[in-house]
Amino acid sequence: MAKFQNLFTGAMFIISTLLVHAMGDIAWEDGSATFYGDMKGGETMKGACGYGDLFQQGYGLETAALSTALFNNGLTCGACFEIMCVNDPQWCIPNAGTITITATNFCPPNYDPHFYPWCNPPRKHFDLAMPMFVKLAQSKAGIIPVKYRRVSCIKRGGVRFELKGNPNWITATVLNVGGAGDVKALRIKGPNSDWRPMSRNWGQVWQVGGGNLVGQSLSFQVTTSDGKTIVLDNVAPGNWQFGQTYEGRGNF
Structure with a gap:
């Protein structure tokens, strides 16, 4: 009986070990990376996620534009990825470790045969700031093979909301989101109204x-994308203004 238990325990240990390794293999995926600009970062990438000036919004250079396969029509905006250079001893820096970036823009496909197709489907590609x-x-490598995986976003301070529009139409760009990073649903309310769902215009x-809602304090x-929800009360005061950014007292 003891021998059978030892064999069973040993078999379970081997199975568990194989599962751990399998899960580790699944966690990392194959992709590629290039860079834009110079060591000062060049022109800050902006546009497809709606974040505007990445330095002003606190994202800095730790960002990337994603290819079509990763961008997912903007649903991935705000997600964070860990990336490492692999399988290229000529160009990978030994023991470089990994970097972590936030998805902030789209790297569009280019089907002109005279240009590089790095961002064309189905490639999983990251266009990084040169310092990253x-x-x-x-x-000198220009393009490198990488492994990447989704990781939790670590952000300082609370979730922020940049408000634009007019008295009849309000937009909120959601910034500095921790945890999963990519927002899949947003609701808004004032003290004299019920929760109202907001619809995605583009990106975030x-x-x-x-x-x-104009003239009321706003809660969100x-x-x-992982299903977690946070309620941020009274993010914007009653005298909030279009074109301003307001920070909630909390994050994921």
């Missing part, structure tokens, strides 16, 4: 009819 790229590989820009309910 050279942490992994020599700049959400919209709702102004109604009676944010749900990320």
Whole structure:
């Protein structure tokens, strides 16, 4: 009996070990990376996620534009990825470790045969700021093979909301989201109104009819792609203004 138990325990240990390794293999996926700009970062990438000036919004250079396969029509905006250079001893920096970036833009496909197709489907590709790229590989490489995986976003301070629009139409760009990082649902309310769902305009820009929200303090309910929800009360005061950014007292 003891011998059988020992064999059973040993078999379970082997199975558990194989499962752990299998899960580890699944966690990391194959992709590629290039860079844009110079060591000062060049022109800050902006646009497809709606974040605007990445330095002003606190994202800095730890960002990337994603290829079509990763961008997912903007649903991935705000997600964080860990990336490492692999399988290229000529250009990968030895023992470089990994970098972590936030998805902030789209790297569009280019089907002109005279240009590089790195961002064309089905490639999984990251276009990095040069200072991030050279942490992994020599700049002369141009393009490198990488492994990547989704990781939790670590952000300082609370979730932020940039408000734009007019009295009849309000947009809120959701910024500095921790945890999963990518928002899948957003609700808004004032002290004299019920929770109202906002619809995605593009990237992480959400919209709702102004109604009676102008002149009221605004609260938000944010749900990320992993299903977690946070309620941020009275984020914007009653005298909030269009074109301003307001920070909630909490994050994921």
